[in-house]
Amino acid sequence: MAKIKKKGTSGQAKNFITRTQAVRKLQISLPDFRRLCIFKGIYPREPRNKKKASKSSTPNTTFYYTKDIQFLLHEPLLRKFRDQKALAKKIARSLGRGEVGDASRLEKNHAPKLTLDHIIKERYPTFIDALRDLDDALSLLFLFANLPSSAHVPPKTIALCQRVTHEFQHYLITTNSLRKSFLSIKGIYYQATIQGQDIMWLVPYRFVQRVNGDVDYRIMATFVEFYTTLLGFVNYRLYSTLGLRYPPKFDTRSDENGAELAAFTLEGRTVGEAPKAIEANKQTNKTSNQEVSREVQAKVDKVIKSAGLDRTKDEQVVESTEEASDAIDKFEPTAPEADTLPQPDLSGDQAGSLFAPFVFYVSREAPKAPLEFILRSFGCTRIGWDAVLGDGAFTHDETDTRITHQIVDRPSLPEASLPAIPAASEGAVQKVRPGTRIPGRTYVQPQWVWDCINEGKLLRADLYAPGATLPPHLSPWVKPTRGGYDPRASLAEQEEEGEAELDEESDSDEEMEDATEEKKADTKEESEAESEDEEDINGGMDVAETDDDESGSEEEEDEDFGGFEEEAASESEDEEEAARTQHQKELEAEAAGLPFSSGGAAGESSKKKSAQAKKIASKKRKEEEELERQKMMMSRKKRKLLEKMIYSNKKQSEEAAKLRSKRRKLEKGEKGGQK
Template identity: 85%
Template sequence: MAKIKKKGTSGQAKNYITRTQAVRKLQISLPDFRRLCIFKGIYPREPRNKKKASKTSTPNTTFYYTKDIQYLLHEPLLNKFRDQKALAKKIARSLGRGEVSDAARLEKNHAPKLTLDHVIKERYPTFIDALRDLDDALSLLFLFATLPSDKHVPPKTIALCQRLCHEFQHYLIVTNSLRKSFLSIKGIYYQATIQGQDIMWLVPYRFVQRVNGDVDYRIMATFVDFYTTLLGFVNFRLYSTIGLRYPPKFDTRSDENGAELAAFTLEGRTVGDKPKAIEPSKGQTNGSNKEVSKEVQAKVDKVIKSAGLDQTKDEQAMDTTEESTDAIDRFEPTAPEADTLPQPDMSGNEAGALFAPFVFYISREAPKAPLEFILRSFGCKRIGWDAVMGDGAFTHDETDPRITHQIVDRPQLPAESLPAVPAASENAVQKVKPGTRIPGRTYVQPQWVWDCINDGKLLRADLYGPGATLPPHLSPWVKPSRGGYDPRASLAEQEEEGEAEMAEDVEDAEDSDEEMADDAAAVNEKPAEESEDESVDGGMDVAGTDDDESDSEEGSDEEADEAFGGFEEEAASESEDDDEAARNQHQRELEAEAAGLPFSSSGAKDEAAKKKTSQSKKLAAKKRQEEEELERQKMMMSRKKRKLLEKMMHSNKKQSDEAAKLRSKRRKLEKGEKGSQK
């Protein structure tokens, strides 16, 4: 007889463990268990069958892998958590006895310090793994760097996040690793390429943040502790690869004055170190070395010339090939109907030379921090701003003749509404009246900087002038698909065949319906006396008369006849339309003759209407043929392929409908703008 298996010893019941069981097995509190799971990267799991995995009848149960919890038993952080718990008991005992000094001493000198170095090494065996997981870390640290200090968020944590974020930005500036950026509702998205890895993060706008109590800041603080350790390791490795000392020098006084990025000073590892001189060997002097080297070099040159191996030409050829390989290849489509391949981004040299020859001045109303970071990342070395915005500027004088571009974000106002500028003293910087333009300088709005770096080239500055209607700011990561709406392209390039004519016909029909409705409303508006007379004489009809019934019967017979139509209905309708059009044209010619006008002016509208009707009929017939052909093809398909085709057609139709709706809105806007200009 086979041995009976005990319930809960195999299968899902053995592979999964509940959170309560895990906490009891590790012998720690629930908050410490959460912290430990966040540090180690262990998350709840969902079993296939909760009834088999759970030994209880509780439906809402959090499960973990049993192997993960078994792995946590040997974690060194468990001892730190237990030491913290023992210390908390000692402090509570001292406070209960009234020994406040002993409690303060225990908290200051005997508090165990958590180190997450070994956790970082375990979770990220290679540096590429750490770079791949850097998106969430940067987003969270940039968020905490903008939060106000509170009881939930201590100022030390905010200062640490700011310092690490500025160090990372300095690396991007030095290496020109920033590639794209986008202004969204949530904040500013950035994308950088570091060692072949694309890293994207979100930086919130610098508005006044309100810390709500809905967020569990204990869990957020745990993530911040882990991510600050991770970013510190990453920054050290990145600085070491380019030969810079880490951490860079930090000027606290300059940072308090609002310098931000300018408060850091980067230094190389060999700065200030004298290179070691090479000692000559015994029995030789410096002069003999020089003479020997000259003699040897002359002999080598003779041998090379005699053999015909001249290296200068080869070196020049190598240099030209190296210069040619620096440029990034572009993938051109071989056919117009072929798929468009994603183009590679710009190289570091191109990014470093985009704004290199310019000197920028940031006005007070423009966002200084993101503009400074982007401009420096793309090669600009000299950036100025007003002294109110902080230290670290190239110049605080707005009238400096070296400034080539000024970034403004306020519209042009009349001179009468501008305030007067107070007279400046001799040592003070000369003030410029708001709204004035210095000749020889290009004024642009901040969006010009973002659009230039996303396109990889300098765009026309006149389209981004002060007070101008800006072009659409599109996400650089969303490419326009085939059949979709592209705001940058013109309507003529995106419209389907006959779409504009059909839209005009619909608008004309809507206008005619509105006119008929207005006429009907005017006819229905009668004086009160007439309406009273009609109500007295006519009264209210309760039932229809015999004449009405006969009329309704005749109408129903006519409707039935019209519903059948016959086989030659289309040809007959076309001939009737032609006859009616001819009669209308003849009538208009007679009216034009009586008015003394030429016939051509009256017949032009008729011809245009005829063309429109013929085009619409041709388009309808073509569409009908395509639908019939598609139905015939679907009949030859299997059921599975037919279902797949219907899904594809549904998604394509949804996309085309959205694009057509956006095109119609744009068409109305352009029509309204043209009407206002007239």
Template identity: 60%
Template sequence: MARIQKKGNSGAAKNYITRTRAVKKLQISLPDFRRLCIFKGIYPREPRKKKKVSKGSTAATTFYYTKDIQYLLHEPLLAKFREHKAVAKKIARALGRGEAGDAARLEKNLVPKVKLDHIIKERYPTFVDALRDLDDALSMLFLFANLPSSDYVPAKTISLCQRLCHEFEHYVIVSHSLRKSFLSIKGIYYQATIQGQDILWLVPYRFVQRTGGDIDFRIMGTFVEFYTTLLGFVNYRLYTSIGLVYPPKFNAKMDEQGGELSAFQLEGRSLITNGTATKSDTPAVINPEAQAIADKIAAQPDAEEEEETAVAPVEAIEDENTEGIDKFEVTAPDADVLPQPEASSAEVASLFAPFTFFLSREVPRAPLEFILKAFGCKRVGWDGSLGDGAFTMNESDPFITHQIVDRPSISTDAPDVPETGKGSATAPKAQWPRSTMPGRTYVQPQWVWDCLNQGKLLRPDLYAPGAELPPHLSPWVKPKAGEYDPTRALQEQELEGEAEAAEDEDEDEEAAEASDEEMGGAEHDTDGLLNRESSVEAGEGMDVADSDDDDSEDSEDSEGDAKDAADEWDGFDSDAESDISEGEAARLQHQRELEAEATGKKLEPQVETTKSKNTAIRKKAEKKRKQEQEERERQKMMLSNKKRKLLKRIEYGTNKRDVEAENLRKKRRRVEKAKAAAEAV
């Protein structure tokens, strides 16, 4: 006879374990359990049949896989946590006795140090696995690098995050791995392609961060502790793969003066950085592919040598960058769209190489410096108030070809700045743009991001200071058929008859507003008349007429009104003519021709108003759409009930998308109309 199985000892009830039982099994505290799960990558699980797992209970319970908890029993970190707990008891006992010196000695000598090296190797068996999991790590570390120090976030952690992030940015600059970037409300998105893996991370803007009290920094600090170890391993592997020494030399004094990226000096075999050739102490055996990349980087001309060479004109450089790329044009409207060839990585990497940029003090220096250097620019200067490490801090340097500004343009007819007097040593400095340098291109910061995303140099006049900028769109979202595309002209996206219908609506609205104003004026006059009549007392200034006179006056008024109405009616208006069918319109035209031939008069051409044209086009488009809708309904009748419901859901989504696109086109049409009216004034 088979053994009777007890309930809850097999199946789903055995595969899951509650958090309380897991903590008791591991014999650690709940904070240590959470920390250990974050390090090992173990997360709560939701059973399919929660009632069976919890033995009929419906209370909110957190479950884990039993195998995951069993796997944690052999973790070496458990011993570290228990040692830390024992030392914490000794420190608390010493503080209770008032022995502060003993407590400090215990904390300095006996507190165990937790190392996560073995966990990194367990979770990421290959380097590609670590690169795939680098998105969240970079976003978290860049966030903590911009936070102010507090009791929850110590300055030591912030400094470590900043150092690791700058080291990673240096690798992206040297390897030219950056591909796309986007300015969003949350921050700046970057995407780099490293060893075939696309890595996307978010960098917040450098504002004063206000941390709320509802944030659990202990959990976030645990993630930061793990991610710093991970990024340290990744940076070491990336640096050594291209023949660079890790960690790079760090100049603390320059960093204190705001050097940031310039505070790090890269070293490698025959690698030239900042005009100094340095040799590394790396072993003689190096990957030949990595050595080839390092030699290529070392062969690049130095910044000081490039100062002596003349800068080529911008127009010629733009022609060179776009000369070798062909575009496949569509021969027919229904033909297949061929994929357009893109510029090679070498061309994109040297996008800003021939230029010398100067950053004004109002633009964000850190992201612009990173992007410009990642795309080949070796000469980036900025104002001295932005920090140390600039190529030049002199705004009037003749080698500067582009200056990035973000100030409103000042009208040329502004009054001159008065002199300070005879005793003044220096005259007041002229305001921008009066002090613009000849031959220099002034652009807004968005020009850099748009050039980066499109892989080519765009027209700088569209991004001139004070100009209305083109829409800044996400490079990861491609417009689909039927959706609104802000980069295309409005006429290319409008449906047949949509523009005419919009014009008719605008005219009707204007006519309605005009009629409302007239009616308002009439009511005002009527009210005034009534007030005047009511102010006259009975028998004062009034002639009382007989009933016969009143009847005669009423008849004359009615005849006059009828005559005025007859005079006002002079045939059908344009709206009535537009309602006439095409056959009736042709018959009336033929009748006019016969009358003109009989009388010998010349037939005057019928002037068709714009409103009648728009109405005809709109009605034709509506008729066409109605026929298409009827044909679609007839085709639906041949489908089964299941397929008809599926098609209905598809049409619901399509109609929703079309309505949204139409609303956006309507909004853009109003904006363009208002802009045209403002320019006309």
């Protein structure tokens, strides 16, 4: 007889453990258990069957893997948590006795310090793993760097987040690793490429933040503690690869004056030689690989010579492989109807030379911090701003003749509404009256900087002039798909055949309907007014209808009845019906007071449009019939899959058509306004 298994010793009951059981097994409190799980990267799991995984009759909601909890039993942080708990008991006992000095001494000298270095090394065995997990870390640290200090968020945490994020930004500036950025509703998205890894993070706008009480800041502070340690390790590794000293020199007084990035001074190897050091490492690796390949090729040549084979083709292959160029290849589609291939990003040299020859001045209303970071990341070394925005500027004088571009975020106002500027005292920087333009300088709005770096080239500055309607700011990560709406392309390139004519007809029909409804409403009001007058004349008594009205209504009903001839309608009848509807539209337009065409060129154009619409409809009908024939030959599974694909494509095409019609109306309105 087989041995009976005991319940809860195998299957899901053995693989999963509840949170209460895990806390009891580790002998720590629930907040410490949460902190430990965040540090170690252990998260709740969802079993397939909660009833089988739960060992009690009451349904549990939170489960963990038993192996994960078993792994936590050997964590050195458990002893630290227990030491903290014992110290808290001693401090509470001293305070209960009134020994305040002993309590402060215990807290100051005997508090255990938590170090997460071993956890970072354990969770990220290679540096590439740490770079891949840097997206959420940067987003959270930049968020806390912009928060105001409060009881939940201490000033030390905010200062630490600001410091490690500025250090990371300095590395991106030095190596020109920033590639793309996008202004969204949530904040500013950035993307950088470090050692072949694309890292994207979000930086909130610098508005006044209101710290709400519905957010658990204890959990977020635990993540911040872990992420600051992680980013510190990453910054140290990145700086050491460039030969720079870490941490960089930090000027506290300059930081208090609002210098931010300028408060840091990089030391070690010359900052300008950092990209050269990266290229030197690549060249050494390349030469070593070439030496190895030459040794292998020499051995292969000996074998070929001993075999007596011709090696001209092999020489050509080797020569072609040895030729290497640093230029980025451009991928072109093989056929015009093929999909557009994703193009590679900018190289470091191209990014570092985009804004290098220019001198920028940031006006007071423009966001200084993101503009300074982006301009410096793309090669600009001389950036000035007003002294109110803080220290670290190339110049505080707006009238400096070296300035080539000025970033302005306010429209041009009339001179009468501009305030007067008082005379500058001796030694003070000369100020410029707001709204005035210095000749020989290019004035642009901040969006010009973002669009230039996303396009990888300098765009026309006149399109981004102060007060001008800006072009659409598009996300650099959303690529146009076939059949979708592309805001960069013109309407003629992406609209279907006859789409514009059909849209114009529908618009004209809507205008006619609106005009007729207005006319009917006016006539109804007039008839109501006349009936009120008749009632006043007749003393409020109803007047009986005559037999002529009844006979007229019967005749109208007889005229409306068309019999059963509609089933065998021919093309001539269709033409008569079209002419009748055209005549009806002309009568409605005449009644509404709108211009109409009784014949001539306008009538011919309307006939051509209607004929073209009929051709398009017949073509679509034939395509649908052909598709139905093809679906009959498919299996049921493939037919269902095809129907889903057709449905999704149709939905996408309808959305694209709506966007195109909206754009068509806007362009039509702009042309009408220009006229």
